[in-house]
Amino acid sequence: MLRSASAAASLAGAAVVWIALLGPVITLFFHVTPGTVSSALRAPGALTPLVVSLEAGLITLAVLVCLGTPLAWLMARGRLPALRLWEAGVLASLLLPPLVVGLLLIFMVGPLTPIGEALGHLHLTATNTLFALIVAEVYESAPYYVLGAQAAFAAVDPRMEQQAALLGDRPSRAARRVTLPLAAPGLAMALAVAWARAMGAFGAVIIIAYHPYGLPLQIWTTLQETGLASALPFALVLLVVALPLPVAAYLWSARARGRRRG
Amino acid sequence: MLEADVEVDRREFTLAVTLRVAPGERLALFGPSGAGKTTVLETIAGLVPPRRGQVVLGGRVLTQTSAPRRAVPPWQRRVGLLRQDPALFPHLTVRQNLEYGAGPHPDRAATERLAGGLGIGGLLAARPARLSGGQAHRVALGRLLLARCEALLLDEPYTGMDSGLRRALTALVRSLAADRDIPVVLVAHELAEAQAFADRLAVLDAGRLLQDGTADAVVRRPASRRVAELVGYLGFVPYPAGGEGAVAGVHPERVVPGDHAGRGLVLSGQVRARHPAGAGWEAGLAVGPDVIWCRLPEAPGAQATVTVLDPPCFGADGRLLPRATGVSA
Numbered sequence: 001m002l003r004s005a006s007a008a009a010s011l012a013g014a015a016v017v018w019i020a021l022l023g024p025v026i027t028l029f030f031h032v033t034p035g036t037v038s039s040a041l042r043a044p045g046a047l048t049p050l051v052v053s054l055e056a057g058l059i060t061l062a063v064l065v066c067l068g069t070p071l072a073w074l075m076a077r078g079r080l081p082a083l084r085l086w087e088a089g090v091l092a093s094l095l096l097p098p099l100v101v102g103l104l105l106i107f108m109v110g111p112l113t114p115i116g117e118a119l120g121h122l123h124l125t126a127t128n129t130l131f132a133l134i135v136a137e138v139y140e141s142a143p144y145y146v147l148g149a150q151a152a153f154a155a156v157d158p159r160m161e162q163q164a165a166l167l168g169d170r171p172s173r174a175a176r177r178v179t180l181p182l183a184a185p186g187l188a189m190a191l192a193v194a195w196a197r198a199m200g201a202f203g204a205v206i207i208i209a210y211h212p213y214g215l216p217l218q219i220w221t222t223l224q225e226t227g228l229a230s231a232l233p234f235a236l237v238l239l240v241v242a243l244p245l246p247v248a249a250y251l252w253s254a255r256a257r258g259r260r261r262g
Numbered sequence: 263m264l265e266a267d268v269e270v271d272r273r274e275f276t277l278a279v280t281l282r283v284a285p286g287e288r289l290a291l292f293g294p295s296g297a298g299k300t301t302v303l304e305t306i307a308g309l310v311p312p313r314r315g316q317v318v319l320g321g322r323v324l325t326q327t328s329a330p331r332r333a334v335p336p337w338q339r340r341v342g343l344l345r346q347d348p349a350l351f352p353h354l355t356v357r358q359n360l361e362y363g364a365g366p367h368p369d370r371a372a373t374e375r376l377a378g379g380l381g382i383g384g385l386l387a388a389r390p391a392r393l394s395g396g397q398a399h400r401v402a403l404g405r406l407l408l409a410r411c412e413a414l415l416l417d418e419p420y421t422g423m424d425s426g427l428r429r430a431l432t433a434l435v436r437s438l439a440a441d442r443d444i445p446v447v448l449v450a451h452e453l454a455e456a457q458a459f460a461d462r463l464a465v466l467d468a469g470r471l472l473q474d475g476t477a478d479a480v481v482r483r484p485a486s487r488r489v490a491e492l493v494g495y496l497g498f499v500p501y502p503a504g505g506e507g508a509v510a511g512v513h514p515e516r517v518v519p520g521d522h523a524g525r526g527l528v529l530s531g532q533v534r535a536r537h538p539a540g541a542g543w544e545a546g547l548a549v550g551p552d553v554i555w556c557r558l559p560e561a562p563g564a565q566a567t568v569t570v571l572d573p574p575c576f577g578a579d580g581r582l583l584p585r586a587t588g589v590s591a
Contacts, residue, residue, distance in 0.1 A: 163349040165336040166307060167363030167409045174337075177362075181353045260352040261391050 040233035049218035060137040060198040064145045072149030094143035098203020132209035137198040145194035152186025185253035192249035199242040264445040268315030277469035283445035290460030298469045299449040303415040308336040342411030348402035350390035357386040363409025396427045414446040487580040497554030507578030517556035522569040530567045
């Protein structure tokens with residue numbers, strides 16, 4: 001009796017926390033109607049921020065996968081000297097407030113800096129361009145991907161790679177046939193979190209890439225110019241765009257892990 | 263022929279081992295934990311670089327530290343290593359695991375024949391998580407065989423399995439090794455396992471090869487007192503005929519009740535303690551200041567005479583003395 005009462009209390013407590021965490025999303029659905037969303041999205045140029053966000057988000061993911069994955073593997077396998085130093089470097093952009101990251105990026109890659117000038121030779125500008133938006137999103141999301149991918153690689157038993165080598169696979173082939181498939185569920189989750197962070201990036205973006213607007217800045221400017229009610233439909237659009245990938249990654253990871261457990 | 267003559271630096275000692283294993287021959291590398299047995303296998307497999315030495319398999323130089331230096335990477339050695347954890351790839355089916363090292367176009371019929379022979383023919387579509395320990399080991403073994411390994415290295419693969427399964431797998435590896443005519447090295451820290459498997463026993467202790475010979479010769483005529491201790495001699499009694507400090511080794515399974523002078527060393531004493539052992543009793547017999555353990559039914563307090571059959575005797579330096587029998591102590 002006492003045990004079942006305690007179990008019920010635990011369940012109720014967990015439900016309260018769960019509802020509280022999900023509260024903002026539930027609230028959103030009470031305050032937008034299909035009509036308000038439709039009229040907001042039909043306004044001239046209303047869909048441009050959505051396209052910009054998707055474009056920047058996808059390029060950010062590509063950058064993270066290409067540069068972050070090898071770094072995460074090297075960190076997971078202890079192939080780098082002074083590992084803590086590398087981890088601290090990755091953590092830096094996570095620990096710094098995004099607004100500060102944006103400010104510092106201006107001083108690092110702004111047009112009057114050596115890096116900015118070098119980018120100029122490549123016809124790139126790291127302020128108020130799509131390129132700048134991508135730079136800001138990479139800085140805001142990279143630690144989530146790299147640290148998640150590092151954990152995913154670390155969870156792969158090195159003896160699996162060793163066994164693949166003894167069965168005739170050179171390291172690159174063993175990585176393709178064993179390491180990556182085994183780390184894939186963790187990598188997918190890391191990528192999903194990074195995607196959500198990139199799509200919602202705001203702090204660094206507002207400093208370094210005010211134009212072109214992505215969805216978060218669209219919400220912010222609409223809120224400033226026409227009020228809360230007008231901003232809500234764009235918040236819903238951001239949710240609808242940002243959530244499917246994490247949800248799909250979560251479901252796929254759970255299924256892949258389940259299959260391996262038999 | 264697998265030939266290894268290597269020295270490997272370890273934290274506690276430098277491992278120095280010379281081995282030759284002929285095609286179809288089975289060698290058991292036997293010794294206590296931490297003796298360096300696994301390091302020997304990993305050096306042959308190319309996972310651990312030796313400080314000095316050479317590894318040759320079927321005439322191919324795999325490792326050579328002298329000029330011209332050579333270190334063939336593990337993926338080009340064609341050496342199979344099976345550990346206690348069979349390390350099956352959990353994301354692949356049994357068939358995919360079996361065919362992992364069989365090249366881009368594996369012979370599916372050959373896979374099915376081998377799987378049938380290993381008793382896992384009905385599991386080809388299953389994932390490793392669904393396999394029992396014995397089935398997983400059969401898959402791991404089949405995977406090495408389909409990868410056309412030219413030498414098999416088995417690192418205590420049956421630890422933790424029940425004795426029936428262990429016997430079955432040992433018999434399976436014996437017959438497969440004979441069919442394939444490849445050298446096999448088994449690492450074992452249990453003598454019975456090593457004896458059941460191998461033609462030859464190499465005793466390793468603290469990085470040194472103490473003795474290499476047939477299992478019977480090593481157990482009956484240990485080259486030194488240390489080898490005798492490792493292969494199960496539990497007591498050592500003085501053997502005056504061998505000179506000062508000489509002792510005779512007493513193996514509990516080579517002691518018979520009664521005085522059989524001429525067949526070995528006759529010992530008399532009082533039974534100090536007794537406990538059940540298998541289908542009978544094991545008793546501690548006080549012989550002078552020493553207590554030797556042997557199979558005896560007598561209760562504590564009783565006087566008993568036993569004969570240690572053809573015991574190995576060791577000089578004060580611990581080395582084996584020439585054969586001595588019929589000596590009463």
